[in-house]
Each structure stands twice: as structure tokens, then as C-alpha cells.
Amino acid sequence: MIVPGQIARVGRSAPSDLLVPHDDKLADVHFELEWDGARCLLRDASGEGTWLGGERVREGVVPPGGWLRAGETDFSAYVERVHQPFPAGSPQQDSKAQVLGLLRAQSASLYAVLDTTRSPRILALLRESVEDYRSLYEGVKGDALEEQAPYVVHLPRESALLEPLVHEGWGHRWGIYLVSPLALDEVRRHLRRFLRVEMEGRSGFHYFRFYDPRYVGHFLNACSPLELARFLGPNLIIFYEKGLSLERMEARGLPQCSTPGAFMLRHEHMHSLKRAVVHDFEERMMAWLRNHLGSYCGEMDDAQLLWAIQDGLMRAHSYNMVTERAACIYICAQFVCGRDFDVEVSWGTQILNDSRFTSPTERARALVRALELHRGIQLPV
Structure with a gap:
């Protein structure tokens, strides 16, 4: 970690602060990173150049999440607890404010289904929060996949967790939001039914990432009324991102459906x-x-x-x-x-x-x- 005004040296041996001794291609001090509180500055100290964003440079500004390579080692630089703000009044900032307001205005319980493979920041936020959350995986294998699992988290109306989830995750496909009168364990039990599905024309079961906002809308729009009723369950509302807007899908007016067995993805689903x-x-x-x-x-x-x-x-x-x-x-x-x-x-x-x-x-x-x-x-x- 680098605090404002500090310089961190990276290389194979002392006097570097961050040592990568197994990389013989690194110089003793290969590059320096300086954090001034607003920008992360890179300076090459090897004379060979350091790769920044795919280009060999002598110096440069490292963006949040920037990719660096020195010797045969890859590095990423992140700004802890700081997100790149959008300019006030920008479409992105206005959109996030609207999304936050709409989600907070829901009368029934609000939940998020989050995909931790999208960013390590998600699990860090969950662990820092006081909200109840559960992995959709379970058992010994589920414990082993703790860092890659999808999680469902309950977000009370005044939850302090909702704002960073929207501000940092909206537009980065961290997951979807649900509104339901059911308790957390009941919501989790319902969602787990769709983790493993059958596919038309194929044998066995297949893992289905239904909580990915890139695809959930396409999947829902390809569903028949009975399939939609089965997926949404009792009084479930789904919110997901589409561009800068918040899309909504609910079970109102749909027939009751209690079909047993695994959900079947038809050819129409797969094509969509x-x-x-x-x-x-x-x-x-x-x-x-x-x-x-x-x-x-x-x-x-x-x-x-x-x-x-x-x-x-x-x-x-x-x-x-x-x-x-x-x-x-x-x-x-x-x-x-x-x-x-x-x-x-x-x-x-x-x-x-x-x-x-x-x-x-x-x-x-x-x-x-x-x-x-x-x-x-x-x-x-």
C-alpha cells in the first residue's frame, strides 16, 4: 500500500520495497510508483523500460486498475476505497443517482445477487458490511469456491452497502437486484433451483449464470409465460442494468407455475x-x-x-x-x-x-x- 507522498520501489532485491526475487528478468529496482493523493506516477528505474497498458514507457500515469509488466511479472495498481468519479451532471452520475433512488424506494425487501468473479472488491464490500449474505453454493465444494461464488445479500432500506454497490458496480455487471416479500433463506433456496439446468438436445446438467446482467434480460425475454412465472416465482421482481438504464421484470399477471425438476433451456433461449x-x-x-x-x-x-x-x-x-x-x-x-x-x-x-x-x-x-x-x-x- 502506498500513502500520499510515498514512493514504492519494485524489483528483484533490496533496496526495493516490493520484492519479486524469483523473476531473473527484473532489475534490483525495476520501477517506482509514487502516489500524490490524486495520481499514481510510474518511473522506470531499470533503463530497459516498463510496460504500461501494453506500451514500453520510461514514465507515465497509471490509471486505477492499470496493468503493468516488468521482467516476466504482471502487476495491477488499484486505489483502495476510491472510485473514479464521473463529472457532476454527467449521464453516468445521473443514472447512478436514479438507480439508487429507485432501489431504495422499493416497499418489499431488496436483495442483490452478486458475481464475485467480476471483481475482488465485491467480496471485500460484503465482508466489511453488517448485512446478511449467503453464497448460492453450498457444501465442501461450495466452501472451496468461496472467492468465486455468487452471493445473495439482503439490503435493508437504509443499508450502507447499497450505495457503494451501485456507485462502484453499476455499469460493471456486478449482478442483479431482486425485490421479494420472502426472507433471505427462502430467496436463496428459490435461486439455487436455477444454478443447474438442462439444455434441449444435450444430456446432463449445465451451470447457468442467470445473475449475469449482460444476459438475464435476453434470457427472460425468450421465456414463455409459464417459464417466466417459474423463474420469477412468487411476487419476485428483477432489476438489471441495460446501458445506463434500470430494466425491470416482474411476475404480475403471469400464471401460477410449480413445475418440478430442473429448468430446461430451450433452443430459443440458447439462440438469444x-x-x-x-x-x-x-x-x-x-x-x-x-x-x-x-x-x-x-x-x-x-x-x-x-x-x-x-x-x-x-x-x-x-x-x-x-x-x-x-x-x-x-x-x-x-x-x-x-x-x-x-x-x-x-x-x-x-x-x-x-x-x-x-x-x-x-x-x-x-x-x-x-x-x-x-x-x-x-x-x-
Whole structure:
């Protein structure tokens, strides 16, 4: 931890403050971080440069959550208990204020279902709070997954936890909000019924992250009235983020449904969810390219950038780079080396057609190494 006015030195040995002795590529003091109370300043002390956001620099300003690399070690810098405020009167700030007001105005009990894999900050907030919360997992395996589990937490009307959840988590897909007259344990029992579902045309049970705000709306809109009634249960209202707005779904006017057994995801559900996954990837990829490879995006507007991403997705899949990370790396290579790097750049052609790579991950790693070697670009992906 660095307090205002303090400098922290990072390297392999003394006089560094943070030691990484196992990394032989680090200098004794490789870089320094200085916190002035408002900005985190990076200064390279190795003479070799330190990677900041994928670019080798001598000095720079590290943003909250910024990614650094020195030697063969990755670092992230966070500002504890401080979030980047949006300017007063901005759409983001106004939206969060409206969301907070709407959630506090609910007459029945308010709950949040939070996905701790989205940020370590979520579990820290839960542990610091006095509110009742439960993991949706249970048993020995559930205890082992404590750090990655979804949690349901009760949020009384004057809860001090609700404000940081909205201020820090809204827009970052931390989870969804529920309103129900049921007690916490009853809400948890109902939600656990949808953690494992069946899928039409497939055998066995499958884990379903229904609490992901990126997809819950697409899933609910694909449900029949009976399926919706079954999912929402007795008098349950679901709130989830969509852009800057708060979407609402409730069971009012729906038929009673008490179908036993596991919930079945039909082909219509899967088709809707697949479209949502691709759309979400495209949006995140656009933002990532603007932030990390902005100089390679040139004067492209959003429509042109989206077309380039969709073209890259199709080409990546033709080389069996079908995982999200592999597709991301392929698209980055296109922006750095050119759209047709797969046929016009010799090392690109070799890597993409090398039969020794048996998985998308292996091929993607080879591309990352080649980009650093031949273009001096290191990707924080």
C-alpha cells in the first residue's frame, strides 16, 4: 500500500520495497510508483523500460486498475476505497443517482445477487458490511469456491452497502437486484433451483449464470409465460442494468407455475443468449481497442470499427481461434499488422497454419509472442 507522498520501489532485491526475487528478468529496482493523493506516477528505474497498458514507457500515469509488466511479472495498481468519479451532471452520475433512488424506494425487501468473479472488491464490500449474505453454493465444494461464488445479500432500506454497490458496480455487471416479500433463506433456496439446468438436445446438467446482467434480460425475454412465472416465482421482481438504464421484470399477471425438476433451456433461449454473447464481445472489443490500441484505430468511426471486429471474428474462427481470448488476440493482430496479416505477413501465415498447435490457446500465445518480437507490442490480454 502506498500513502500520499510515498514512493514504492519494485524489483528483484533490496533496496526495493516490493520484492519479486524469483523473476531473473527484473532489475534490483525495476520501477517506482509514487502516489500524490490524486495520481499514481510510474518511473522506470531499470533503463530497459516498463510496460504500461501494453506500451514500453520510461514514465507515465497509471490509471486505477492499470496493468503493468516488468521482467516476466504482471502487476495491477488499484486505489483502495476510491472510485473514479464521473463529472457532476454527467449521464453516468445521473443514472447512478436514479438507480439508487429507485432501489431504495422499493416497499418489499431488496436483495442483490452478486458475481464475485467480476471483481475482488465485491467480496471485500460484503465482508466489511453488517448485512446478511449467503453464497448460492453450498457444501465442501461450495466452501472451496468461496472467492468465486455468487452471493445473495439482503439490503435493508437504509443499508450502507447499497450505495457503494451501485456507485462502484453499476455499469460493471456486478449482478442483479431482486425485490421479494420472502426472507433471505427462502430467496436463496428459490435461486439455487436455477444454478443447474438442462439444455434441449444435450444430456446432463449445465451451470447457468442467470445473475449475469449482460444476459438475464435476453434470457427472460425468450421465456414463455409459464417459464417466466417459474423463474420469477412468487411476487419476485428483477432489476438489471441495460446501458445506463434500470430494466425491470416482474411476475404480475403471469400464471401460477410449480413445475418440478430442473429448468430446461430451450433452443430459443440458447439462440438469444448466443446473440447476446457476441454483441457483448463486440462492445467490449470496441472499447478495448479504443483504450489500448487507439493509434491503430485511426479515424475509424464506431460503425467501421464494428465491421472490422466482425470481420476479425469470422477470420479467427476459420483458424479455429474460437475462444474469446484467442479471437481478441487475432483481432488485435489485424489492427497492428493489417487486415490480411494472415496471408501477407510471413510469421502470421506460419503461426495460423501450423498444425502443431492443437488448441486456440496455444496458437493465440504464439501470436502474442510474435507481436512482441516483430512489432514491439505487448498485449495485456
